[in-house]
Amino acid sequence: MSAIFHAGISGYRGRMGRAVSQVLDARDDVVVAARIDWGDEADLSLCDVVIDFSTADASLALAQAAAERGGPALVIGSTGFTPEQEAALQQAAERIAIVKSGNFSLGVNILIGLVQHAAQRLDAQDWDIEVAEAHHRRKIDAPSGTALMLGEAAAEGRFSDLADLRLKPYDGITGERPVGKIGFSSIRAGGVIGEHTVMFASEDEVLTLSHSAIDRSLFAKGAVAAAAWVRTRRPGLYDMQDVLGFRQA
Numbered sequence: 413m414s415a416i417f418h419a420g421i422s423g424y425r426g427r428m429g430r431a432v433s434q435v436l437d438a439r440d441d442v443v444v445a446a447r448i449d450w451g452d453e454a455d456l457s458l459c460d461v462v463i464d465f466s467t468a469d470a471s472l473a474l475a476q477a478a479a480e481r482g483g484p485a486l487v488i489g490s491t492g493f494t495p496e497q498e499a500a501l502q503q504a505a506e507r508i509a510i511v512k513s514g515n516f517s518l519g520v521n522i523l524i525g526l527v528q529h530a531a532q533r534l535d536a537q538d539w540d541i542e543v544a545e546a547h548h549r550r551k552i553d554a555p556s557g558t559a560l561m562l563g564e565a566a567a568e569g570r571f572s573d574l575a576d577l578r579l580k581p582y583d584g585i586t587g588e589r590p591v592g593k594i595g596f597s598s599i600r601a602g603g604v605i606g607e608h609t610v611m612f613a614s615e616d617e618v619l620t621l622s623h624s625a626i627d628r629s630l631f632a633k634g635a636v637a638a639a640a641w642v643r644t645r646r647p648g649l650y651d652m653q654d655v656l657g658f659r660q661a
């Protein structure tokens with residue numbers, strides 16, 4: 413039996429906040445010590461760790477408040493951060509431990525490794541890379557955080573930064589597709605939980621790697637596992653690859 417810890421939920425009235433609540437309620441080693449949403453006064457001192465699925469703005473404000481007082485640790489699942497917000501989170505992580513991931517599922521975190529592997533072996537001159545994602549109609553950011561992580565993995569496989577390889581969305585008279593770049597496309601429709609596909613296409617063949625989320629509780633279970641992992645870590649910015657031990661030699 414593991415030691416009991418105190419967890420907060422940020423964005424707790426939202427789809428993911430409710431899913432996290434259910435996962436925590438089913439565990440006997442966690443006390444839910446704070447539920448935080450718009451306008452709530454959060455007593456962070458009650459928490460060893462806060463699990464946050466809200467918005468990029470709200471997550472950054474939470475991280476800065478936690479960094480100022482030296483805790484609690486955070487698990488951040490929100491997506492849609494600007495490069496400036498990413499840099500500010502990195503700064504907050506100098507004072508507290510943060511796990512941040514655009515996707516807490518095991519399958520996607522394995523897919524990231526597969527995409528990097530394929531991108532490294534498929535010559536950029538011959539193989540185009542396209543990342544496609546589909547989500548529910550209420551999602552407010554695009555491309556999804558997961559799509560961007562997959563794009564980053566593909567760029568890393570080609571020893572480059574995604575910022576240098578990312579194509580603008582296709583629209584109108586686009587001209588021919590540039591060689592060696594990574595394209596993104598998004599669908600928003602109905603209640604789709606989360607679909608991601610990475611297509612590697614040459615003139616002769618197409619390799620497709622994909623992941624489907626079947627139930628939102630999947631992300632909540634991963635985030636709670638990350639919370640149990642991060643609450644005793646030193647300050648730093650971690651991701652699910654760290655939590656799952658995929659970075660160990």
Ligand SMILES: NC(=O)C1=CN([C@@H]2O[C@H](COP(=O)(O)OP(=O)(O)OC[C@H]3O[C@@H](n4cnc5c(N)ncnc54)[C@H](OP(=O)(O)O)[C@@H]3O)[C@@H](O)[C@H]2O)C=CC1
Pocket residue numbers: 422423424425426427428429448449450451465466467468469470488489490491492513514515516517557631
């Ligand atoms: N990493 C992962 O595995 C996953 C990440 N996500 C990401 O998590 C985030 C939330 O998704 P989802 O639950 O579907 O979204 P919802 O809109 O259902 O929930 C977001 C919640 O955050 C609240 N909120 C908004 N602004 C603030 C604020 N300033 N302070 C406190 N709370 C705030 C909202 O309140 P109100 O409704 O009143 O505005 C709402 O309750 C998104 O960025 C999404 O992309 C989602 C699934 C998995």
Ligand SMILES: O=C(O)C1=N[C@H](C(=O)O)C[C@H](O)C1
Pocket residue numbers: 491514515547551555556557558559605606607625
């Ligand atoms: O908003 C969502 O719902 C999801 N967001 C995450 C993302 O942006 O990748 C993860 C998941 O696909 C669901």
